[in-house]
Amino acid sequence: MEKENSNSPVNKLLLALVLVLAVAVIWLLIDRSAQKQQADDLIAKIEIGNLQKDSLNREMTMIMDSYNQLQTTNDTINAQLEEQKAKVAELMTTLKRTKASNLDSLKKYRAEVETLRAIMRSFVVQIDSLNTKNIMLTEENNRLTGQLSNARHENRQLSNVKDSLQGRVKEAEALKAQGMRLVALNDRDNETTRILKAKKFRVTFTLNENDMTKKGSKDLLVRLVKPDGSILMNESSGFFNYQGKEIAYSSKKNINYDGKAQNAVVYIISREVLSAGSYQADVFCEGRNIGSVEININ
Numbered sequence: 001m002e003k004e005n006s007n008s009p010v011n012k013l014l015l016a017l018v019l020v021l022a023v024a025v026i027w028l029l030i031d032r033s034a035q036k037q038q039a040d041d042l043i044a045k046i047e048i049g050n051l052q053k054d055s056l057n058r059e060m061t062m063i064m065d066s067y068n069q070l071q072t073t074n075d076t077i078n079a080q081l082e083e084q085k086a087k088v089a090e091l092m093t094t095l096k097r098t099k100a101s102n103l104d105s106l107k108k109y110r111a112e113v114e115t116l117r118a119i120m121r122s123f124v125v126q127i128d129s130l131n132t133k134n135i136m137l138t139e140e141n142n143r144l145t146g147q148l149s150n151a152r153h154e155n156r157q158l159s160n161v162k163d164s165l166q167g168r169v170k171e172a173e174a175l176k177a178q179g180m181r182l183v184a185l186n187d188r189d190n191e192t193t194r195i196l197k198a199k200k201f202r203v204t205f206t207l208n209e210n211d212m213t214k215k216g217s218k219d220l221l222v223r224l225v226k227p228d229g230s231i232l233m234n235e236s237s238g239f240f241n242y243q244g245k246e247i248a249y250s251s252k253k254n255i256n257y258d259g260k261a262q263n264a265v266v267y268i269i270s271r272e273v274l275s276a277g278s279y280q281a282d283v284f285c286e287g288r289n290i291g292s293v294e295i296n297i298n
Contacts, residue, residue: 050100052110059113060092063120072127073134081123088116175213175257177205177264177283177291184279184297185267195276195297201232201268203281205291209261218257221249221284222266227277234269242287249284 067085072078091112098105183191184198192198203222221240224232231237231248239246251268266283280294 046100048100048103052103052106053095053098053100056095056106056109056113057092059117060088060095063113063116064088064092066120066124070123070127072130074130077123077127077130084116084119084123091116174288175210175218175285175290176208177285178208180205180281180283180291180293182279182281182293182295184295193297195274198270198274198297200270201279201281203266203268203283203293205264205283205293207255207257207262207264209259211259213257213259215257215259218255218285220253220255220264220266222251222253222268223248223282223284224250224268225280225282227275227279232268232270232272234271236269240284242284242289 064085067081067088070081072081091109095109098109100106181204183202184193184195185200185202186192186197187199189200201224203224226232232250233248234250236252237248237250238252239248241247251266253264253266255262255264268281274297276298278294278296280292282289283291
């Protein structure tokens, strides 16, 4: 009787339900364990991703800082630097929008960061090389500028020496009227000390010996300055250039100078009534005043 009850349909149904429930429980336990493992894996993946993002962001910040510190006066390189800085800034913005769990993208960003770092290092080498060349060029320019300044100074000194020598040569070439004497003459060509009897003046002097002076024909010009400061003039008088100005002379005499000492006499005829006082005679030759003499006549 009991054997018949254990094999009854009801018992079989209950047994089947127990088995189904056992399988369901086991499946739920396995599925829950799998979900927990997936959740743990995702959390670990996110943590790794966050660490990688932080690392990438720090490295890109350092690269950007390095670019900001690079300085050069080369316009082409400056334009390239700005282009690379824009790439770094764009990658930093993209990194912020990327999920920490997207490890594949983070891996690609890592490669891009390495490329950006390599490019930045190449700029450092290039700019250092340019700066070194600029320093060398600046030093060379300063050296050449110093040499040029020294050369100009030496040229000025040489020019001054040349001018001084030329001045000395001209001074050495100049004739000198030595032993000058000025006297008034009456109508009989006798010397007189009374102005009312003076009809002409005689200037005598000796031209010095000078081997440096050009030999040949020379004009001796005599200016006789009256007491009132005017020049005694007559039909033999004229004008000549002296120190850039046209001035009058009273009388002129042409001589043939041979380099030896030579006596000269120049007469100045008066066609006017003269007044007593100081009379001064100046002798000029080749644009130079070569002698002067003064007398007082009552």
